[in-house]
Amino acid sequence: MEKIKIITDSTCDLPKELIAKHDIEVIPLEVTIDNVTYLDGVDITLEEFLDKMDKADESPKTSQITPGRFSQVYKKYLDEGYSIVSLHLSSKMSGTFQSATIAKGMLETDKIFIVDSQNVTCGLGMLVLKACALKNENYNAEEIYKIVLQTIPKVKSTLNFESLDNLVKGGRLSKTQGIIGGLLGIKLNLAVENGEMVVRDKVRGSKKALRYIIEYLEQTGISTQISPIVLNAAADKENAEVLQGIKRYLEDKGIEYVEAEVGCVVGTHSGRNACGIFFIEC
Template identity: 55%
Template sequence: MEKIKIITDSTADLPDSILKKYNIEVLPLLINFGKDSYKDGIDIDIHTLLHKMDKSDVFPSTTQVNPQIFLECYDSYIKQGYKIVSIHLSSKMSGTYQSACIAKEMLQTEDIIVIDGMNVTSGLGLQVIKAAKLKEEGLKIKEIEDKIKEISPHIKSTLAFNSLDNLVKGGRLSKTAGVIGNILGIKIIVAVENGEMTVIDKVRGSKRTLRNMVDYIDKKGIKEGEVSILLHVGESDILDVLRKNLEEKKIEFIECEVGCTVGVHSGSRACGLFFIENY
């Protein structure tokens, strides 16, 4: 049985309980606030970040994990006899995946598999959890890679935002989409499609928003035996109702809070579900 290490980055937004359970290594992206830089989830948490953003005119930026960090991490585990599966946020959103590939090339080894998750936050988190479970089942790194690439296109999400201002400021959505999001009473339903954030619907009022999200989940269906992730940040008027709906349907889910890198772009008062569709 191969000795395998699962590595991801801080945008996977997985709770400590999951990271400890599966012994997952997380490399932090950087949050840059003016002249100060913070390691995501280590030097700053989401609540501190949102408070700083509320009190400041400066909009923070985020920086990818650099190749040297990956090189040192990979080299350490390879020397300990591990083989590595390294899964990261979409290459369309960050250069982190490219940094991981550079580090692998520098080490010139086939004992490292680097996967472009083509997703972010809990969509990435679902792939990381799946990889960890497959490792426990005894699969080899190439087999894990094949399975992750199989499910990746089937990871679906439905996320409700009260405001798209931060997504626009951070360059994750167009200004045109942002204008729509500021119309009074309109909530925006966003999803990750083809590795990028995209607006999939515009709904007036919380009840219709919730119905839209639930209908989307029901339409796609959740693959039997797979866990889903209920994601949120700050207060949301639909979070409790969505959680109750999932519990009533006996849908297995993990509840996670958005991390700092994703939180820069999401802002507060957002929630939604990431799941593997029934394919």
């Protein structure tokens, strides 16, 4: 039977217990704040990072994984006889996918299959869990790769943001898109579409924001083959109500879900007080 290793990067934002359960290799990106560089998910907690970000004079800087780091990890598993399926955040958001591709070329192997998830945070995490499920069903690495590619268009998201300031500062949204983010009482619904963050709509107040999310879930339909992931980016005050409302909706429907928290790299762009859900559509 083929030995397969599932590899991803720290922007998948999967809970540590799931990473351990599925024996996933997570390569951390780096984030620099106040001239100190941390490994995402390793050296600093989200709350510590957000506190530093609140006090910092400059916005944090994030760094992609280099081809050299990928090469070291890949070689380790290749030497142990593994085939590798390596899934990473959208190539439109980072050069990490390109670095992985370069590393594969350096190693001159056909035993590495690299996936541009066209997603980030738990959208990437959903695809990683899909790959793990296929591995457990004894699919080979190439089959896992092909099925995951077919699954990418089915990964959906609906996210509630209080402010778009960090997304604009980080270049994930334009200044024009960000203008609507500072209006009093306005909640922004965002999604990851075609590998990029987009503003889907704006509503006034938390109740309408929650209703908008639930309507989207109802219209799209949630597949339960892979549990949806409810994402928390330090949601507080009114957005905590939206977060709890998403959970109640899933519980009322009898849908098991995973709870996750953004890491520091994703937190650089989301900032505080955001939440939402990633899922695979029916």
